[in-house]
Amino acid sequence: MSNLNPHLCLQVKAFVVQDIPLYHNLVMKHIPGADPELVLLNHYYEELDRIALTDMTRSEINELLGKLGFYKKAKEEDEVPEEFRFSPAKDSPFKDEPTPRSSSEPKHADL
Numbered sequence: 001m002s003n004l005n006p007h008l009c010l011q012v013k014a015f016v017v018q019d020i021p022l023y024h025n026l027v028m029k030h031i032p033g034a035d036p037e038l039v040l041l042n043h044y045y046e047e048l049d050r051i052a053l054t055d056m057t058r059s060e061i062n063e064l065l066g067k068l069g070f071y072k073k074a075k076e077e078d079e080v081p082e083e084f085r086f087s088p089a090k091d092s093p094f095k096d097e098p099t100p101r102s103s104s105e106p107k108h109a110d111l
Helices: 006-022 058-068
Strands: 037-041 047-052
Touching: 006 058, 037 058
Parallel strands: none
Antiparallel strands: 037 047
16 A cells, blocks of 8 residues: 555545544455455355445445445444444355254154
């Protein structure tokens, strides 16, 4: 990030330090020497898109994440509402799979 606008570098750093912890399903992976970018993955961790954050302000990054459907908590310790559990995905990838049995149900009732 040596050739980057110092003001924008500070904006991205402020986003990383202060805002990322508020977002549900947003994980920061530090790669030394790499320019900051948002990598969007599907439920199977397959890459969908990459968005460079280098030329964006902190507010622009937050606005982008809102448009993408990421849920932002008011405080880091706040709970995530159930309807946002899988956000930014619109639906759970597991909705058509049977729900797991509770541990009190016998595993082989037919035996």
